[in-house]
Amino acid sequence: MNEQPTPRILVLGASGLIGGFVTNDLRRRGFTIIGVARSLADRQGVSPDDLELPIMAMDVAALAELIRSREIGVIVNCLGVLQDGPGSDTGAVHRDFVVRLLSGIRESGRAVRLVHISIPGNAADDRTAFSTTKREAERLIAASGIPHAILRPDFVIAPAAYGGSAMLRALAALPFDLPAKERATPFQPVGVADIAATIAWLAARPLEESTKAVTWDLMQAEPVTLGGVIDRFRLAFGTARQKRIILPKFLLDLGVVAGDFVGRLGWLSPIRSTAIAELRRGIRGDPRSWIAATGIKPLRIDEVVGRSGASIQDKWFARLYLVKALIIASLALFWIASGFIALAISFPATTAILTSRGWPDWFAVPFAAITSLMDISIGGLIGFRHTAAFGLVAGILVALGYMGGCAVFTPDLWREPLGALVKTGPAIVLMLVALLTLDNR
Incomplete structure (x- = not known):
């Protein structure tokens, strides 16, 4: 009997x-993998x-040509976004694509199995754009x-941490806890290794009736x-x-408002209205059919x-995860406030510092105005995710x-009693810390 060729x-x-782990895990298992992403430069194990x-x-x-030219037999769709915002459209990513x-x-003319990563739960309970799309x-x-397999993992735990999984690590590392109602939310987590093992199991099997169209909840049974x-x-x-x-409920709700606001600035905060709404409804699933089919x-x-x-690396990351947001916010406000105060509130005093040292008015006034506007601009650049690195x-x-x-x-000025210039040194160090921790994944 001829052995089934590996797709x-x-x-x-x-x-x-999920996609990063699956790509590397399947490659280690001997499968021929082609990973596709908008940007791969920062991911470990790029082939x-x-x-x-x-x-x-x-x-x-273009999609048909990609499938045909690369002779694809299995497609694993791990694309997804949590919430609508700049550069993120749940309908475009989850439905239109x-x-x-x-x-x-269909147009590729190839026999392809589509493995699609979705979410567990009942459609009747879907309330957010994320879940409905x-x-x-x-x-x-x-x-x-x-031929398809719709995999519906609950909360995914991976060696890497991103979004909600990073948030839970931060709560575990710091002396904070969620309100009792949120703590009691039903969760059935799954290890990302089990997702990769399921995809490997499917990829190793022919397109037979028993696995031609399946929908499985992936989660621990308990x-x-x-x-x-x-x-x-x-x-x-x-x-x-x-x-x-x-943490009181109002503080959590305030964090949601702040998370949605910074989301409009390009920052993908794990505390956003969609994340909290999905968390609070809780999700249960039934993994028995998945376990019975795959073993x-x-x-x-x-x-x-x-x-x-x-x-120690895990602990550092978890402790710094929430502090990083405070660092970025404080630096943006620091630059904006210092420029605004110098320009709009204390401009005569600002120029007096220069003129008292012999600078002519025709030079001191525009110099003070330009540097104040420059400070405000730096704060604005730091506040937006896509320009934060340049701003820092x-x-x-x-x-x-x-x-x-x-x-x-x-x-x-170095002898000034309040030591304003001396304090600039720690601010530089803080900006360096923000720059080095800017990556999310």
Whole structure:
């Protein structure tokens, strides 16, 4: 009997939490993998076979050619966004792209199995654009007649941390806790390794009736709560006995407002209205059909998080995750406020510092105005995600310029009682910290 040839696998969203792990895991198992993402430069384990493509902008013909030219037998769709915002459209990513992908598979003329990563739960409980568009994609795939497997993992725990998983680690590492109602939310987590194992199991099998069209809930069989997941991380971080402050509901709601606001600036905060809405409704699923079909025994939460404890790198990340947001916000406000005060409130005093040292008015006044506007601009650049790196570098250079310029032209300012110039040094260090921790994944 001839052995079934191993199909070539196309992973869409290969730079994400699930997609990145799946790409590397399947490659280690011996599959031929082509990972596709908008940007792969920062992901570990990038192969020459991986592609950087504007996947969301590709039309049906381009998708069909990609599938045909690369001789793809399995497509794993890990694309997804949590909430609408600049550069993120749930309908475009979850529904419209799936429509084009299904047409592209048909036009490619190849027998392709589509493995689609979705979410568990009942359609009747869907309230957010995230969940409703995910469910629309499921219906489109089920009605397409294309061989498919819709995988519906609950809360995914991976070695890497991003978004909600990073948020739970931060809560576990710091002396804070969620309100009782949120802690009691039903959770059935799944290890990302179990998702990769399921995809490998599907890819190794022919397109037979028993696996031609399946929908499986992927999660551990034993029910857990959100609080239970956080407590498991606390055991790993060594903070289980730490006294904690329960965050009041109004503070959590205020964080949601702030998260939605910074989302408009390009920052993907894990505390946004969609994330909290999905968390508060809670999700249960039934993994029995998945376990029975594949024979995979899902790892429990204590096995996924690990019994040996967290590394020092894990602890540093978790402790700094929320502090990073405070650093960015404080630096943006620091530059904007300092420029605004100098320009609009204390401009005569600002220019007097220069004129008292012999600078002529015709030079001191525009110089003070320009530097004040420059400070405000730096704060604005830091506030927007896509320009934050440029703003931080500019802030460091400008601050060094201020310190050096004062040393040459107004050295007496270094003896100023409040030590304004001396305090610029720690601000530079803080901007360097922000710059080095700017990456999200």
